Amino acid sequence: MTGSEESPSFRLAYVPGVTPAKWVRIWNERLPDVPLTLVQVPAAQVPEALRAGEADAAFVRLPVDRTYFSAIPLYTETTVVVVPKDHLITAAEEVTLADLSEEVLFHPLDDVFEWDSPPGEPAFERPATTPDAIELVAANVGLLVVPQSLARLYHRKDLAYRPVTDAPQSSVALSWPEAATTDLVEDFIGIVRGRTVNSTRGRAKAPAEQDQGRPEPKGTKQKPAAKSTGRNPRARAAGAKQAPKQAPKRGKPRRRS
Structure with a gap:
């Protein structure tokens, strides 16, 4: 290089x-x-x-x-509404846009949702950023609808959030x-x-990788050689058929004169 x-x-x-x-x-x-x-x-x-x-x-x-x-x-992502911790909405596990219709909702200039018709009552101004809107929610001025990841990113101890089941999603x-x-x-x-x-x-394979991936042609594999024992196979077979040797018979004892 x-x-x-x-x-x-x-x-x-x-x-x-x-x-x-x-x-x-x-x-x-x-x-x-x-x-x-x-x-x-x-x-x-x-x-x-x-x-x-x-x-x-x-x-x-x-x-x-x-x-x-x-x-x-x-x-x-799940869409949630960010509210003050003591807001009535925190008594529910989830809400709908209809539940927010009478609430002041902020729509910051960096809002990630493309609303056909923004829900809730319009705020007196549009905050420049989502963090600015979070500050206003903490001041108990209004609420904010965001993806759950943003609610977690800007989490504060004095705020809570609940899923909005019918809101747009990101x-x-x-x-x-x-x-x-x-x-x-x-x-x-x-x-x-x-x-x-x-x-x-x-990605293109390297030549060595291509060779490793190719199957080996038929007929090229060699069978392992048989182990040599030093004996003829026919002799081994014949020896296997021989009957076991019997022990010699003992003679009768002689009488003493």
Whole structure:
């Protein structure tokens, strides 16, 4: 390698609420010579980061532009409403949007949901970020509907949350520019999909690996040689058929004169 060549590295972006630790751990075990750099990016800014080459792949919230990006859906989150700890809603195990119709609900500018018709009473203003909205909920000014991971990320002791059964849901996916599907991207896809370390899907096999995977042609296997005992097989067979020798008979004792 010349001094002008850069060492390989992998940059992984992720939106708030996603925890990539388990995939990063597997990456470090399998590719210890390729450093992985994590970059947290607001959900709305991830497409720009990928287009600009600031990350090789990213954990995003769907939808994405499928004309430019590839995406592998991973899971869908439960939607919850964040409330003050002493709110009446905490008496229920789960609620519906109808239960929130008379509540003031915040819709921050970075809201991950695309509401057809925002539920609840409109707040006096839209907070700039979800953390700002959390602060307002703690001040007992209104409530907030978010994916459960964000409720956990911004958890406070004076707040609680309950599932909203009929609210929109947020799905998380691994995404990357389709035209930039590099070998390292394929490696990370394999990790996310749960492929074993021996899987070569998406990567070219080395010649030695190809030879190892080929079946041996018929007729080339040699049978193990029989062990030699130093005796003729016919003699061994004849000896096996011989009757066992009988003990000699004892004579009658002589009389003394």
